[in-house]
Amino acid sequence: MTTWQGWHHFATTAPVSPPQPGDPPRSTDERLAYHSAFVTIRTPAISQLTTQVRTLMILGRHQQTTARPSLIVTGPAAAGKTTALLNVGRACHLAHTRKNPPPPGSAHATAPVAYVLVPPGATAKTLITEFARYLGIPVTTRMTQTQITDAVCHTYTHAGVQLVLIDEIHRLNPRTTTGAQTADLLKDLTERLAATFVYAGINVTDTPLFSGTRGAQLAGRATLITCGPLPARHGTHRPFRDVITDIENALDLHHHKPGTLPRHAPYLHQRTAGRIGSLTRLIRQAAITAIHDGTERITKTTLDAVQLDHLAELHNRPTPSR
Numbered sequence: 001m002t003t004w005q006g007w008h009h010f011a012t013t014a015p016v017s018p019p020q021p022g023d024p025p026r027s028t029d030e031r032l033a034y035h036s037a038f039v040t041i042r043t044p045a046i047s048q049l050t051t052q053v054r055t056l057m058i059l060g061r062h063q064q065t066t067a068r069p070s071l072i073v074t075g076p077a078a079a080g081k082t083t084a085l086l087n088v089g090r091a092c093h094l095a096h097t098r099k100n101p102p103p104p105g106s107a108h109a110t111a112p113v114a115y116v117l118v119p120p121g122a123t124a125k126t127l128i129t130e131f132a133r134y135l136g137i138p139v140t141t142r143m144t145q146t147q148i149t150d151a152v153c154h155t156y157t158h159a160g161v162q163l164v165l166i167d168e169i170h171r172l173n174p175r176t177t178t179g180a181q182t183a184d185l186l187k188d189l190t191e192r193l194a195a196t197f198v199y200a201g202i203n204v205t206d207t208p209l210f211s212g213t214r215g216a217q218l219a220g221r222a223t224l225i226t227c228g229p230l231p232a233r234h235g236t237h238r239p240f241r242d243v244i245t246d247i248e249n250a251l252d253l254h255h256h257k258p259g260t261l262p263r264h265a266p267y268l269h270q271r272t273a274g275r276i277g278s279l280t281r282l283i284r285q286a287a288i289t290a291i292h293d294g295t296e297r298i299t300k301t302t303l304d305a306v307q308l309d310h311l312a313e314l315h316n317r318p319t320p321s322r
Contacts, residue, residue, distance in 0.1 A: 114134050
């Protein structure tokens with residue numbers, strides 16, 4: 001998805017959908033593929049990000065003199081940051097193309113959304129090259145960073161990019177020379193492109209990104225959205241159990257009894273530490289196991305047999321006694 005062709009395919013391909021009453025039964029292979037891809041569960045972070053992006057895009061639409069307001073999505077690993085980012089990007093892409101269909105004879109006249117990954121050990125030149133690669137802008141080894149940046153700004157403006165999603169932002173370290181130059185590049189882009197920037201990274205507030213002069217500039221322009229573990233309780237609400245219910249309702253198993261998984265919410269919260277990524281992976285693996293072994297239902301025994309991702313396993317590892 002870090003090229004326009006890949007992003008366009010992602011955004012315009014209908015996501016998988018749960019079985020509906022009256023639908024013909026799916027084959028085993030179809031159901032295995034479905035649980036592998038699975039639906040996007042709408043978490044509170046996705047709802048908050050959707051609202052904030054819509055508001056900030058309107059807020060910055062006619063801003064000319066300074067950088068437009070931006071967003072930073074932060075949180076621990078496996079908390080659903082990238083999923084939220086991609087979900088909002090797809091919604092923006094589809095909303096734009098509905099309002100602005102391409103003219104006859106053109107496959108797609110505009111590129112409303114750009115998705116860029118910060119490469120490991122990023123320098124300003126390697127990062128701006130990623131921006132260029134997204135839209136297929138030719139780059140040669142002889143081109144300077146300034147030349148590539150000018151080409152990117154010209155092409156992105158001509159293509160009508162309105163939303164720039166930058167993932168893995170925690171890889172930047174403005175305390176180093178190369179990191180500082182890369183941070184300055186992003187600041188330059190936010191001032192030259194008529195687009196809203198949304199950054200996502202692991203525990204961004206704990207990184208050097210928010211320290212020093214450059215960190216203060218970023219923090220002063222960005223709204224922070226925390227995509228953290230879901231709490232078992234929030235006032236009178238139980239957001240974690242609600243998400244489990246949504247996941248269970250999306251399963252395609254022949255003999256699974258509704259209500260089974262929400263009853264195990266305390267156990268699932270303890271095993272996954274409330275991380276949406278760990279939770280969905282656990283239940284999807286259990287569903288695939290249930291299809292393979294013919295039981296067609298998920299029980300606590302099924303869940304116990306699934307090995308979690310390493311991050312969740314570390315959380316559940318007993319603390320050594322002293």
